[in-house]
Amino acid sequence: MPAIARRHRLLLAFALPAVLSLAACGSGVSLDEPIEGPTWRLVQLQGEMVEGGGDPQGTPSVQFGSDGRAVGSGGCNRFSGTYSRTASQLRIGQLAATRMACAAPERGQREIQFFQALQSTASYRLQAPARLVLLDGSGRTVAMLQR
Numbered sequence: 001m002p003a004i005a006r007r008h009r010l011l012l013a014f015a016l017p018a019v020l021s022l023a024a025c026g027s028g029v030s031l032d033e034p035i036e037g038p039t040w041r042l043v044q045l046q047g048e049m050v051e052g053g054g055d056p057q058g059t060p061s062v063q064f065g066s067d068g069r070a071v072g073s074g075g076c077n078r079f080s081g082t083y084s085r086t087a088s089q090l091r092i093g094q095l096a097a098t099r100m101a102c103a104a105p106e107r108g109q110r111e112i113q114f115f116q117a118l119q120s121t122a123s124y125r126l127q128a129p130a131r132l133v134l135l136d137g138s139g140r141t142v143a144m145l146q147r
Contacts, residue, residue, distance in 0.1 A: 033126055035085065036064045039072070040132050040145035045113055047141070058107060060114040062145065070095075070118075074111035076102035090124045090134070117142040 042050050042060040050060070062072035070083045070092055079097035083090065095115060102108035122137040134143040 033129070035090075035124065035126070035132055036066045038147040039063045040147060042114060042143060043146050044141075044144035045110065045117060046143075050110065060111065062118065074114050075107050076100055076111050079115070085124075088123045088125065090121050092118045092121050095119065114143065 039061050044050060058075050060073060060075045062070055064070050064083060068082055069080060071080045077098040077100050079095045081095040082093035117134060120136045120142055121134045123135045125133045127133055130147045132145045133141055136142050
């Protein structure tokens, strides 16, 4: 057998198991890794990137507590509600929010869309330890957040 063929065979023998084991790891983030604790800030909503605008108070965000409560900001109003999480399933209950007017109409519209995205969430995926993707019942991305 030619030396080149032997090298290729040897390479396949070692490389294939390594590639398969990496593929099994996916993103390297366990679905059981907690989402509780940090404040998750909105970076993408319904496929559109969200600019923070330099005002952290104006960036929609959510924080999941270990007590089953979700709190956050829609960009204009504070909200709270309940949630449940099992493996990759994430259900957010009815949200209660303050009722202050938004100074900018586009900010108010984004807040409404953010609340709708939270309410339609059926599951989630961690793309990296710092990026949370919320998915609806059809598996479509409704929002992307990061810590």
